Amino acid sequence: MKTNGKKIVLMGNPNVGKSVLFYRLTGVHVIASNYPGTTVGYTKGYLTIPSDITVSPESRFQPGERVEVIDAPGVYSLEPASRADEVAVEMVKSADLVINVVDSTNLERNLCLTLQILESGVPAMVALNLWDETEHLGIKIDPEELEEMLGVPVVPTVGVTGEGIRHLVEHLNDARSASHPPRTRDERWPEMGRIVSSCQILTHHHHTFLQRLSDLSVKPWTGLPIAAAVLVASFIIIRFIGESLIGYIAEPLFENLYAPILYKLSALLGPGSILHSILIGHLIDGQIDFIQSFGVLTTGLFVPIGMVLPYIISFYLILSFLEDFGYLPRVAVLMDGLMHKVGLHGYAIIPTLLGLGCNVPAVMGTRILESKKERFIAATLISIGVPCAALQAMIFGLVGERGGRYVAIVYFTLFIVWLILGFIMSKAVKGYSPELIIEIPHYRIPPLGPFLKKLRVRISGFLKEALPIILIGVLVINLLYAIGIFTFLANLTAPIVTRLWGLPRESIVAILIGFLRKDVAVGMLAPLNLTSNQLVVACTVLSMFFPCIATFTILLKELGIKDMLKSAAIMIIVATMTGTILNLILSA
Amino acid sequence: MSKNSIVSLAKLDTNRSGKVVKFTAGPGLVRRLEEMGIRAGKRITKISGMPLRGPVVIQVGGTRIALGHGMAMKVMVELSASR
Numbered sequence: 001m002k003t004n005g006k007k008i009v010l011m012g013n014p015n016v017g018k019s020v021l022f023y024r025l026t027g028v029h030v031i032a033s034n035y036p037g038t039t040v041g042y043t044k045g046y047l048t049i050p051s052d053i054t055v056s057p058e059s060r061f062q063p064g065e066r067v068e069v070i071d072a073p074g075v076y077s078l079e080p081a082s083r084a085d086e087v088a089v090e091m092v093k094s095a096d097l098v099i100n101v102v103d104s105t106n107l108e109r110n111l112c113l114t115l116q117i118l119e120s121g122v123p124a125m126v127a128l129n130l131w132d133e134t135e136h137l138g139i140k141i142d143p144e145e146l147e148e149m150l151g152v153p154v155v156p157t158v159g160v161t162g163e164g165i166r167h168l169v170e171h172l173n174d175a176r177s178a179s180h181p182p183r184t185r186d187e188r189w190p191e192m193g194r195i196v197s198s199c200q201i202l203t204h205h206h207h208t209f210l211q212r213l214s215d216l217s218v219k220p221w222t223g224l225p226i227a228a229a230v231l232v233a234s235f236i237i238i239r240f241i242g243e244s245l246i247g248y249i250a251e252p253l254f255e256n257l258y259a260p261i262l263y264k265l266s267a268l269l270g271p272g273s274i275l276h277s278i279l280i281g282h283l284i285d286g287q288i289d290f291i292q293s294f295g296v297l298t299t300g301l302f303v304p305i306g307m308v309l310p311y312i313i314s315f316y317l318i319l320s321f322l323e324d325f326g327y328l329p330r331v332a333v334l335m336d337g338l339m340h341k342v343g344l345h346g347y348a349i350i351p352t353l354l355g356l357g358c359n360v361p362a363v364m365g366t367r368i369l370e371s372k373k374e375r376f377i378a379a380t381l382i383s384i385g386v387p388c389a390a391l392q393a394m395i396f397g398l399v400g401e402r403g404g405r406y407v408a409i410v411y412f413t414l415f416i417v418w419l420i421l422g423f424i425m426s427k428a429v430k431g432y433s434p435e436l437i438i439e440i441p442h443y444r445i446p447p448l449g450p451f452l453k454k455l456r457v458r459i460s461g462f463l464k465e466a467l468p469i470i471l472i473g474v475l476v477i478n479l480l481y482a483i484g485i486f487t488f489l490a491n492l493t494a495p496i497v498t499r500l501w502g503l504p505r506e507s508i509v510a511i512l513i514g515f516l517r518k519d520v521a522v523g524m525l526a527p528l529n530l531t532s533n534q535l536v537v538a539c540t541v542l543s544m545f546f547p548c549i550a551t552f553t554i555l556l557k558e559l560g561i562k563d564m565l566k567s568a569a570i571m572i573i574v575a576t577m578t579g580t581i582l583n584l585i586l587s588a
Numbered sequence: 589m590s591k592n593s594i595v596s597l598a599k600l601d602t603n604r605s606g607k608v609v610k611f612t613a614g615p616g617l618v619r620r621l622e623e624m625g626i627r628a629g630k631r632i633t634k635i636s637g638m639p640l641r642g643p644v645v646i647q648v649g650g651t652r653i654a655l656g657h658g659m660a661m662k663v664m665v666e667l668s669a670s671r
Contacts, residue, residue: 076620076623076624077619077623079619081620105650106625106649106650106651108625108649109623109624109625109649109651112622112623113623137650139650185619185622189622189627214652215635215636218635218636218645218652218654219602219635219636220636220637220638220639220642223636329654332654333636333638333642333643333645333654334638336638336642336643336654336656337638337640337641337642345656346643346654435643435655435656435657435658435659436643436654436655436656437620437621437624437653437654437655437656437659438653438654439624439651439652439653439654440645440652440653440654
């Protein structure tokens with residue numbers, strides 16, 4: 001298949017459905033959500049021009065050709081305001097064709113970017129996306145009239161159903177550089193008004209239930225109780241689904257189907273042999289214990305699949321629903337006051353919530369914040385105080401057995417650290433913290449297909465990222481144990497671990513392994529026979545001490561080496577202090 | 589309230605509308621607001637104002653926008669004569 005070297009860039013305001021349209025064009029799935037700023041980097045895909053469209057020999061795109069398509073982050077203007085914006089603006093410069101994706105329910109505002117794109121002289125066309133939502137909002141747009149006025153092709157589309165996509169592709173060759181003269185901003189506004197008044201008619205419509213709910217969820221006296229209810233309901237549902245998947249599916253599968261095979265293998269290898277201790281691990285009273293045995297095939301598989309995966313599924317089910325429904329920006333409004341206390345603004349709550357799933361996309365998500373100061377604070381706070389779903393699943397599994405109050409202590413401590421550290425950083429870190437300014441999207445019932453697709457991408461993402469690291473990790477840990485490196489490290493760090501944190505010296509191994517993966521690390525605490533208080537201290541320190549290697553890499557990328565080292569130093573110091581204080585309080 | 593009183597968005601009562609008349613902000617912020625659809629002459633309805641100098645949510649055209657209290661103080665609106 002030949003690639004013709006040409007590049008199509010999808011551009012538009014935030015949250016107009018570019019990523020869904022991108023998926024429709026290329027088949028490449030990008031995480032799309034119902035809030036501005038979901039896409040902070042760009043994704044590349046390829047569109048094959050269908051062989052049955054009619055073209056002339058000099059057409060830009062010939063049937064059968066593969067064309068590169070780029071999904072750019074949403075921007076309001078070609079004059080960038082944040083790092084995500086800059087990425088998008090760079091994209092336009094290198095484009096052979098821009099598809100300007102427009103939110104049909106917000107035509108006038110979207111036209112600002114449209115005019116800027118047309119003024120830049122790049123060949124362009126317009127996709128009037130979210131076309132299906134115009135009707136119930138009482139909006140009537142005449143695409144032909146709009147096409148006439150803009151001078152480039154205009155095609156109504158519905159990303160989530162795929163309506164209009166074929167039409168869009170057929171008109172790619174009609175895209176052209178409209179001869180719009182460069183305008184000043186003051187010239188642009190009246191032009192936008194003129195265009196809208198001649199091709200759009202607004203009729204009165206009754207407020208729908210979702211619109212009323214939309215307003216209620218940002219008003220203080222109704223919004224806060226709604227947020228509390230959403231939080232509690234999410235927590236209950238996540239636990240219920242997670243526990244059910246573990247209790248009814250994961251554990252029976254491991255205990256009844258998988259364990260018998262392992263026992264045969266164990267007898268075959270002979271307990272005590274090196275291969276046995278690597279693959280099966282130690283037998284506890286002659287039995288395989290999926291948490292404590294610590295072999296590659298026992299604990300190495302049980303932790304990611306039997307303990308963590310069920311929670312990954314249930315967490316992302318709820319998070320994806322809240323994202324696609326459009327709830328998260330409302331949380332940003334409600335939490336703005338609190339977030340200002342830690343040097344951020346309300347919108348930083350979105351990467352923070354993503355961090356409860358995985359810190360990697362969360363740290364990347366901090367790009368939606370405008371200033372360097374905010375990005376540093378947000379990335380550091382996420383790495384230190386926001387436990388990922390894998391870590392949480394293990395904390396629930398292990399600490400939960402000792403009683404809910406111990407789990408609560410871990411969470412409460414992390415929250416207090418997050419708050420105090422954020423407060424200190426907001427005063428100490430140089431730079432400015434701008435104010436919140438975001439568009440609040442309409443509520444939308446998530447269409448089932450894309451919703452499930454997104455869930456699948458996230459779950460398989462976890463399996464692809466986590467499973468190899470865990471399996472190799474368990475292998476390496478067993479080897480390192482065998483050569484005695486861990487005993488050496490344990491003796492070296494004993495003063496901190498035993499005196500300050502009140503933990504047995506062996507627990508340093510788990511805390512260090514946290515650098516690899518936190519879920520496995522918590523699992524390593526299981527055989528140490530810790531008291532409940534020790535377990536609380538160990539889990540808290542483990543959560544905070546250092547990001548896992550995946551997060552570490554992304555921190556390096558997002559913050560640069562200098563700030564990443566600062567951030568890491570903060571984590572180590574704060575984790576050491578917190579462990580000490582917690583130990584003092586709990587043993588008092 | 590008199591017919592032509594001008595207040596900031598921060599002071600505007602919830603559920604009331606007005607017409608944007610001017611900004612007391614710097615050019616960078618004005619540009620941002622204008623790009624998002626908050627421009628002189630536009631009719632704006634205040635949907636919500638969070639307590640303790642929290643953000644203000646407004647509706648302009650088909651869009652709802654949340655903006656920080658400090659920004660809301662810099663957007664001046666002329667109250668409509670009656671509800």
